[in-house]
Amino acid sequence: MATVAVAGSSGLIGSALVYGLRATDHRVIRIVRRAPSNADELFWNPDTGEFDAGALYGVDAVVNLCGVSIGQRRWSGAFKQSLRDSRIGPTEVLSAAVVDAGVPTLVNASAVGYYGDTRNRITDETGPAGSGFLAQLCVDWEAATAVAAADGVRVVLLRSGLVLGPAGGLLARLRPLFALGLGARLGNGRQYMPWISLEDEVRAILFAITDDEVSGPVNVTGPAPVTNAEFTAALGRSLNRPTPLMVPGFALRTxxxxxxxxxxxxxxxxxxxxxxxxxxxFHHSTVGEALAYANRPKDR
Structure with missing residues (x-):
């Protein structure tokens, strides 16, 4: 039985990962910002760097999923700084702690935003970083693991796409709109949406933890990305609702x-x-399969 420490364990992905780890007989230590309530919780304050690296002795892997959601609000200067602070600082703290404690594996969150807007160009992990705030955020986020990689730690960088799950995340915002017949493509609808089901997201993280051959950047996305127009139509079909509408790009920008x-x-x-x-x-190889999983009746 391996021991895995998880930071950011209360979010959509973190909660599902903790459940998946325990279901596969791993011991989980949750790294939390409040007073620990049991022996399987470990306090830290990444804002001040307060963390007992010694508590990670004997841990087989650390998974860092920390980060404020990019879509919480309009991007003011202060909010953009909070997006950086919630990712880069905690990653630096955990990277140093992993080195100090001799933890062999660090699995760190990142995002496909690393590539910027690729338009119609297919990109894999060898693709270059793009331009814009999100791309630079991901570049700096991943660079915060450098101290661990330089010390020989196996570092996996999870460049995740849009996670589709039964509760929370993107679909929690979209379902009410689509249920009212207000589902709409965004702009011209030709921009790509690299989706993945929550189940496959968790399975991919488990795979990264346990397979010693996996390292460096890993696109955690489904094998068949779709355009926004295709995704909108597929979600409408999944919910049995029409999707005739379009939100103009200028309105979204405004x-x-x-x-x-x-x-x-x-x-x-x-x-x-x-x-x-x-x-x-993958368990869900198409967006239709992922949406069928995410929108299945709750009693199933």
Missing amino acids: VLGEFAEEGLLGGQRAIPAALEGAGFA
Whole structure:
């Protein structure tokens, strides 16, 4: 039984990962910002660097999923700084702690935003960094693991796409709109949406933890990215609702500013070359399968 420490364990992905780790007989230590309530919780304050690296002795892997959601609000200067602070500082603290404690593996969150807007160009993990705030954020986020990589730690950088799950995340915002017949493509709808089911996201992280051959950047996305127009139509079909509407790009830019340009009207046609090359098999290979899983009745 391996021991895995998880930071950011209360979010959509973190909660599901903790459940998946325990279901596969791993011991989980949750790294938390409040007073620990049991022996399987470890306090830290990444804002001040307060962390007992000695508590990680004997841990087999650390998974860092920390980061404020990019879509919480319009991107003011202060909010953009909070996006950076919630990712880069905690990653630096954990990277140093992993080195001090001799933990062999660090699995660190990142995002396909690393590539910027790739338009119709297919990109795998060998693709260059793009331009814009999100791309630079991901570059700096990944660079914060450098101290661990330099010390010989196996570092996996999870460049995740849009995670589709039964509760929370993107679909929690979209379902009510689509249920009212207000589902709409965004702008021209040609921007790509690199999706992945929550189940496969967790399975991919487990795969990265346990397969010693996996390292470096890993696109955690489904094998068949779709355009926004295709995703909108597929979600409408999954919910049995029409999707005739379109939200003009100028309206999104007016309301949401920079986030609209980078987070909604741009996208990445990213494919999971590293995962598939390592032998990972997806449970949900198409967006239709992922949405059927995410929108299944709650009693199933």
